[in-house]
Amino acid sequence: MTSYIECVPNFSEGRNAxxxxxxxAAIASVKGTLILHSTRDADHNRSVITFxxxxxxxxxxxxxxxxxxxxxxxxxxxxxxHPRLGALDVLPFVPxxxxxxxxxxxxxxxxxxxxxxxxxxxxxFYEEAALRTDRAKLENVRRGQFEGLRDAALVDEGKxxxxxxxxxxxxxxxxxxxxxxxxxxxxxxxxxxxxxxxKSIARRIRTSSGGLPALKALGLPLASRNLVQVSMNLTDFExxxxxxxxxxxxxxxxxxxxxxxxxxxIGLMPRKALEMTxxxxxxxxxxxxERVVENRIAMLLDERIPPHRYPN
Amino acid sequence: MTSYIECVPNFSEGRNAxxxxxxxAAIASVKGTLILHSTRDADHNRSVITFxxxxxxxxxxxxxxxxxxxxxxxxxxxxxxHPRLGALDVLPFVPxxxxxxxxxxxxxxxxxxxxxxxxxxxxxFYEEAALRTDRAKLENVRRGQFEGLRDAALVDEGKxxxxxxxxxxxxxxxxxxxxxxxxxxxxxxxxxxxxxxxKSIARRIRTSSGGLPALKALGLPLASRNLVQVSMNLTDFExxxxxxxxxxxxxxxxxxxxxxxxxxxIGLMPRKALEMTxxxxxxxxxxxxERVVENRIAMLLDERIPPHRYPN
Numbered sequence: 001m002t003s004y005i006e007c008v009p010n011f012s013e014g015r016n017a018x019x020x021x022x023x024x025a026a027i028a029s030v031k032g033t034l035i036l037h038s039t040r041d042a043d044h045n046r047s048v049i050t051f052x053x054x055x056x057x058x059x060x061x062x063x064x065x066x067x068x069x070x071x072x073x074x075x076x077x078x079x080x081x082h083p084r085l086g087a088l089d090v091l092p093f094v095p096x097x098x099x100x101x102x103x104x105x106x107x108x109x110x111x112x113x114x115x116x117x118x119x120x121x122x123x124x125f126y127e128e129a130a131l132r133t134d135r136a137k138l139e140n141v142r143r144g145q146f147e148g149l150r151d152a153a154l155v156d157e158g159k160x161x162x163x164x165x166x167x168x169x170x171x172x173x174x175x176x177x178x179x180x181x182x183x184x185x186x187x188x189x190x191x192x193x194x195x196x197x198x199k200s201i202a203r204r205i206r207t208s209s210g211g212l213p214a215l216k217a218l219g220l221p222l223a224s225r226n227l228v229q230v231s232m233n234l235t236d237f238e239x240x241x242x243x244x245x246x247x248x249x250x251x252x253x254x255x256x257x258x259x260x261x262x263x264x265x266i267g268l269m270p271r272k273a274l275e276m277t278x279x280x281x282x283x284x285x286x287x288x289x290e291r292v293v294e295n296r297i298a299m300l301l302d303e304r305i306p307p308h309r310y311p312n
Numbered sequence: 313m314t315s316y317i318e319c320v321p322n323f324s325e326g327r328n329a330x331x332x333x334x335x336x337a338a339i340a341s342v343k344g345t346l347i348l349h350s351t352r353d354a355d356h357n358r359s360v361i362t363f364x365x366x367x368x369x370x371x372x373x374x375x376x377x378x379x380x381x382x383x384x385x386x387x388x389x390x391x392x393x394h395p396r397l398g399a400l401d402v403l404p405f406v407p408x409x410x411x412x413x414x415x416x417x418x419x420x421x422x423x424x425x426x427x428x429x430x431x432x433x434x435x436x437f438y439e440e441a442a443l444r445t446d447r448a449k450l451e452n453v454r455r456g457q458f459e460g461l462r463d464a465a466l467v468d469e470g471k472x473x474x475x476x477x478x479x480x481x482x483x484x485x486x487x488x489x490x491x492x493x494x495x496x497x498x499x500x501x502x503x504x505x506x507x508x509x510x511k512s513i514a515r516r517i518r519t520s521s522g523g524l525p526a527l528k529a530l531g532l533p534l535a536s537r538n539l540v541q542v543s544m545n546l547t548d549f550e551x552x553x554x555x556x557x558x559x560x561x562x563x564x565x566x567x568x569x570x571x572x573x574x575x576x577x578i579g580l581m582p583r584k585a586l587e588m589t590x591x592x593x594x595x596x597x598x599x600x601x602e603r604v605v606e607n608r609i610a611m612l613l614d615e616r617i618p619p620h621r622y623p624n
């Protein structure tokens with residue numbers, strides 16, 4: 001399989017179905033692009049389209065999405081509870097399969113240059129694609145939103161776009177372009193109604209309070225089911241894999257005599273995360289992806305491995 | 313991905329590299345065929361080639377392998393410690409990915425007919441492709457081997473080939489053609505030198521002594537590593553998945569205060585087994601294969617699913 005890049009653009013329109021459909025059609029109009037998922041939220045007045053494409057196609061599709069969003073969305077007439085800076089607000093690129101984060105950083109920078117050069121919309125870079133350390137965090141870049149940054153960018157060097165400007169686009173604002181690892185949204189439901197247990201486990205495991213690396217966690221009630229939930233984002237499943245998270249939550253819950261009822265994946269996960277999970281739980285010696293027969297077939301079809309390499 | 317069928321022919325030659333190479337080349341000469349693995353055993357005087365191909369190609373490759381084996385192997389001059397009936401001795405077809413066992417039974421029957429019609433070598437059907445219940449087990453079909461069945465097939469109706477004959481081929485014998493599920497060879501190594509523990513766990517878990525379904529198990533010493541091993545074949549990983557086997561061995565060993573050191577996969581496993589293992593250990597709610605982003609991409613490329621079907 002060709003290396004695919006995932007792209008998860010967020011648009012400042014969650015109510016007008018015609019606009020969102022037109023943006024989705026613009027993305028799908030690029031050959032090789034696959035729409036994986038899309039959500040629209042009326043309260044946030046925001047929509048998220050998840051698509052995947054090989055490298056060149058992903059940039060072209062991002063450009064067409066930015067152009068269509070700028071054409072149809074007017075931020076001066078936009079309101080919603082979610083903060084936003086652009087018509088196309090956030091544009092992260094994510095490596096899938098064999099693709100690297102480095103490739104996605106490069107793609108983000110190329111896409112950013114083209115968005116300014118071809119569409120006249122200035123660009124800020126965030127997360128792994130950030131060119132200034134204070135712009136790694138999205139919330140830092142977006143602080144002040146469209147209405148605030150529109151003025152600040154003109155006078156405050158620290159608020160200037162990374163590419164183009166300094167004036168923002170009058171109706172489309174600016175695009176915040178980035179690269180990041182695949183984010184796995186994952187919840188574990190505990191067989192108890194004791195919310196304080198879910199909250200204390202979340203505190204124990206999350207990175208921000210000294211727990212596991214690359215992990216965000218919250219304790220939430222699931223009142224309708226008489227359960228509580230540890231709701232998580234794994235921001236680097238290679239550093240902190242699913243089975244490590246599961247085992248740690250299981251251990252901490254067991255200390256209070258509570259068992260795991262079930263866990264749930266929100267959205268998608270990469271194949272590598274699944275393979276690491278199975279191999280991790282099984283303490284599997286010498287596991288690698290080509291020990292999976294369908295992976296081996298795909299690799300042979302791609303001529304990525306010689307026929308006899310694997311050890312057994 | 314096209315549905316692939318795995319084929320695991322066993323040949324009665326494990327010493328003459330030229331012969332084995334020629335057979336492998338005959339298989340690889342069919343377009344679409346991928347050699348996944350091959351082993352040759354001098355003591356058994358036997359070799360096993362594992363290959364995969366789409367349906368039509370797998371039958372053609374099996375035919376060419378049978379023809380080449382008949383051309384180069386003379387059973388009247390063959391000796392080895394492993395029982396055998398044919399130059400191409402055993403020919404099982406195994407479903408991969410979306411392919412079904414029913415398709416493999418049909419493929420086995422078609423291949424068997426062609427082996428007799430085109431090559432004049434009679435065929436017995438075994439396992440899921442067996443036409444007589446007493447032929448389901450390979451050891452029953454092969455009892456008496458080439459030298460015994462060559463005579464018995466002529467006079468004993470119960471020993472007649474299913475297709476062709478009744479006389480066996482004078483130098484190539486007969487081919488035993490079958491269909492079966494993917495067999496996972498899997499070992500768990502225990503952190504103890506107590507062989508009796510490995511043997512008693514094997515007895516507790518194997519199907520033949522009332523344990524888990526579709527599971528063969530033996531206890532073995534791993535003297536060089538100061539460990540013991542529960543060595544297993546999972547003959548239906550959908551009925552008894554890896555995580556169930558692992559958890560049961562872990563539980564029984566823990567009763568004696570012994571931990572699992574590691575486990576190991578011999579050869580390959582299907583992707584579905586890996587997915588079931590990860591989802592099983594995680595108690596993952598509503599997991600299905602298209603929740604894996606690369607699987608989803610492959611399915612979209614195949615147009616097997618519409619873009620928005622999955623629930624989250």
